[in-house]
Amino acid sequence: MPIGRRKLFGAGLFVAVFGLAVVACGGSSATPTPVPTPVPTATVLTSEEAEAQYLGRVEEIAAPRRQAAGEIQRALTEGPQLRSETLARIRDTGFDVGHEEQLRAAEALTPPGTLRGDHDLYVAWLQESGIPLSRELTAKATDEDVVGAVVALIDYRVPFFRLLATVSPAxxxxLGVPQGLSICDRGDDVPFGDYGERFRTLAVDLGAESQRTNALFPALRPEEGLTAVAAIQPALVQGLESILESVRKLDPPDELRQDHDRFIQAVDDLLGSARDISQAAEAQDFGELLAGLRRANLYADSLERSISPVARPLVAFLFPPGSAERAARTVEEAGYLDSLDKAVSEINAANEAVGRALSQVYPTRDALLEAIRVSRLLGANQRLRETLGQLEPPERFREDHARLAQFLEDFSRDRDVDAALANEDLLQVAVDRKDFLLGYGRAAQGSTIPFCNAVAFGDASEICKSEVPGGDYGSQLREILNTYLAVEFGPRVSSFPLGLSQDEVFEALLLLNPEIEEVLAEAGDKVRALQPPERYQADHAVIVRFLDEILGVAQAITRAARDQDGEAQRAQFMESGVVSCRAVRALSDDIRPILGPHLAPNPGCSSF
Structure with a gap:
C-alpha cells in the first residue's frame, strides 16, 4: 500500500511522491552512481525510437536521485536510531551532488521535438529548485539540524510534485514515480476546454501543497515534529487560501457545477484544518495536532468519494489507484475495511520488524532471537484473529473474511513459534515465517480487490488484482507474476536469516531452494504459454529469459549448497541481482510496472 498503511492528509488523498520513487537498478550503496555521459550515435532513428532513446537516458540520469531520495526517506522513517546516524545517512547520499550531475547530463542531451517542452521544464526545475533545495537539505544535515532537514525535504517535495504533474505522462x-500510483497515469488531453485547464492547474496546486502535510517522521521526537509542522504550516495555509480564492472565480459548465462546489468545500475544510494544525503546533499540543490531521484526512477522503465520474479525469491524478472503486463503497463496507486495515497495520509492522531482524547480522544469535521476540509478531497475530472474530463482514466480503480467519486459526493451531524461539531454532523460525507469509498471501490474493488491498502486507499492488497496461496479455501476465513471484517466491527468499552459520546456511538452502526452483520453473511454463500481442513480444521474451536465468541461478545455488561451496553460493546470490537488473532495464514502459515491483523493492535490484 502507498505510504505504509496509515492515512493522514498527506498520505491518504495525496501522494508523498519524494520518498516513494521507484528505486532504480544499481548498487546497494546509498552513494549516488555517477550519471553516464551521453554517447553520440550516427544511427538514423524514427521519431518513436528517438523518443524512447531519449526517455531511456532521462531515466538513467534520474536514477541516482531516486536512489538517494529513497535512502533519505528510510533514514527518517526507520527509527529509532541515533540522531547522528540519521543525519549521517542523509549526508552520505550525496543528494546535492547528484542533482548537479543530473543538470550537467540533462543539458548535454538533445531532446526530440515532441519532448522539448518536458526537457526544458526538467532543466528549469533542476536549476531553480532541485539543486538549491538539495543543497539546503544536505547543509541542514551537515549542521546536525534534523528539523531543518525535514523542512528542507518538504520544501523539495512541492516543486517536484509540480514537475511530475506538468510534464507528459511518459x-x-x-523521472521515476512509484509504480501503481496515479500521478503519471493521466491523459495528455484535458477535457472541458478553458475551464478544465484552469481547474486542473488548481488541482495540481492542491496536490503540490499537500506535500507539506506529512512532516511527522518517526526519526523526530514529538517536540521536533511540532516545531517542523509549525515551520511548514504558514506556507500551506497561504497556498490553500490562494487555491480557494482562485477556484471561486471559475465559472464551471452546468454538468460540473456540483463537483466544482464539492471541490470548493473540500479546500475550505482543509484550510480550516490546516489553521487548526498551525495553532496546535504553536501551542505544542501534539494530541490536538494529530486530531487536526485526522480531520483533514476525513475531508480529503470525502472529496475522493464525492467527485463524479464526469469530473474525475480532472483530478484523478491526486488520488491513489482504485479511488473510483473506493468511492462506490457503501458506508458499511468502508467502515469494515477501515477497521480491518487498522488491525492489519499492527501485524504488518511486526512482520516487517522480523524481516529486518532476519536480514541483519547480529553479534550473537541470542541478540537476533531477542530482536524477533520484541517484534511482538505472535501477539499481533492473536489480536488480528480476535479482531476478525469481532467484526461482522458485509455480504460482499464474507467469503474473504472467512478464508483469512480460517488460515490464521489453522496456522496458530499447527505451528508453535514460541517453542521454536524458546529452543533457539532459528531455521524453524524462518520456515514458520515463510509458511505464514505463503498462507497469508494466498488468502489475500484470492480475495476481492478492496479486501486484498486492506489486508496485504507492504505494497498491495504486488499481489492484488488491478488494472494494468497490455490488455488481456498484461492482465494474465500480472496474475502469473503476482502469484509466483510475490505470493510464492517472495516469502521463501525473504525469510532467509543472515544469522546462520555457514553449515546452517547450506542446510537452509537445501531445505528451501528446491521449493524455489519448483516455483520458478512453473512460472516460466505459465508465461511461455501466453500469446503476447506483437507490440509486447520483445517484453515477453525478456520475461521468459529472466525466469529461465533466475531458475538457473537458483539451481546453481542448490548445487553450491550440496557441494558446501560457500564462495560459489555467494557469487550466485550476486548473479541473481545482475539478472534482475538486466530484465528491468530491458522492459518497455508498459510492461515494466508489471514485473518491476517484484525485482526492485530495495536500493539496487533484489537478490536471493
Missing amino acids: FCRA
Whole structure:
C-alpha cells in the first residue's frame, strides 16, 4: 500500500511522491552512481525510437536521485536510531551532488521535438529548485539540524510534485514515480476546454501543497515534529487560501457545477484544518495536532468519494489507484475495511520488524532471537484473529473474511513459534515465517480487490488484482507474476536469516531452494504459454529469459549448497541481482510496472 498503511492528509488523498520513487537498478550503496555521459550515435532513428532513446537516458540520469531520495526517506522513517546516524545517512547520499550531475547530463542531451517542452521544464526545475533545495537539505544535515532537514525535504517535495504533474505522462514515468500510483497515469488531453485547464492547474496546486502535510517522521521526537509542522504550516495555509480564492472565480459548465462546489468545500475544510494544525503546533499540543490531521484526512477522503465520474479525469491524478472503486463503497463496507486495515497495520509492522531482524547480522544469535521476540509478531497475530472474530463482514466480503480467519486459526493451531524461539531454532523460525507469509498471501490474493488491498502486507499492488497496461496479455501476465513471484517466491527468499552459520546456511538452502526452483520453473511454463500481442513480444521474451536465468541461478545455488561451496553460493546470490537488473532495464514502459515491483523493492535490484 502507498505510504505504509496509515492515512493522514498527506498520505491518504495525496501522494508523498519524494520518498516513494521507484528505486532504480544499481548498487546497494546509498552513494549516488555517477550519471553516464551521453554517447553520440550516427544511427538514423524514427521519431518513436528517438523518443524512447531519449526517455531511456532521462531515466538513467534520474536514477541516482531516486536512489538517494529513497535512502533519505528510510533514514527518517526507520527509527529509532541515533540522531547522528540519521543525519549521517542523509549526508552520505550525496543528494546535492547528484542533482548537479543530473543538470550537467540533462543539458548535454538533445531532446526530440515532441519532448522539448518536458526537457526544458526538467532543466528549469533542476536549476531553480532541485539543486538549491538539495543543497539546503544536505547543509541542514551537515549542521546536525534534523528539523531543518525535514523542512528542507518538504520544501523539495512541492516543486517536484509540480514537475511530475506538468510534464507528459511518459516523461513523468522516466523521472521515476512509484509504480501503481496515479500521478503519471493521466491523459495528455484535458477535457472541458478553458475551464478544465484552469481547474486542473488548481488541482495540481492542491496536490503540490499537500506535500507539506506529512512532516511527522518517526526519526523526530514529538517536540521536533511540532516545531517542523509549525515551520511548514504558514506556507500551506497561504497556498490553500490562494487555491480557494482562485477556484471561486471559475465559472464551471452546468454538468460540473456540483463537483466544482464539492471541490470548493473540500479546500475550505482543509484550510480550516490546516489553521487548526498551525495553532496546535504553536501551542505544542501534539494530541490536538494529530486530531487536526485526522480531520483533514476525513475531508480529503470525502472529496475522493464525492467527485463524479464526469469530473474525475480532472483530478484523478491526486488520488491513489482504485479511488473510483473506493468511492462506490457503501458506508458499511468502508467502515469494515477501515477497521480491518487498522488491525492489519499492527501485524504488518511486526512482520516487517522480523524481516529486518532476519536480514541483519547480529553479534550473537541470542541478540537476533531477542530482536524477533520484541517484534511482538505472535501477539499481533492473536489480536488480528480476535479482531476478525469481532467484526461482522458485509455480504460482499464474507467469503474473504472467512478464508483469512480460517488460515490464521489453522496456522496458530499447527505451528508453535514460541517453542521454536524458546529452543533457539532459528531455521524453524524462518520456515514458520515463510509458511505464514505463503498462507497469508494466498488468502489475500484470492480475495476481492478492496479486501486484498486492506489486508496485504507492504505494497498491495504486488499481489492484488488491478488494472494494468497490455490488455488481456498484461492482465494474465500480472496474475502469473503476482502469484509466483510475490505470493510464492517472495516469502521463501525473504525469510532467509543472515544469522546462520555457514553449515546452517547450506542446510537452509537445501531445505528451501528446491521449493524455489519448483516455483520458478512453473512460472516460466505459465508465461511461455501466453500469446503476447506483437507490440509486447520483445517484453515477453525478456520475461521468459529472466525466469529461465533466475531458475538457473537458483539451481546453481542448490548445487553450491550440496557441494558446501560457500564462495560459489555467494557469487550466485550476486548473479541473481545482475539478472534482475538486466530484465528491468530491458522492459518497455508498459510492461515494466508489471514485473518491476517484484525485482526492485530495495536500493539496487533484489537478490536471493
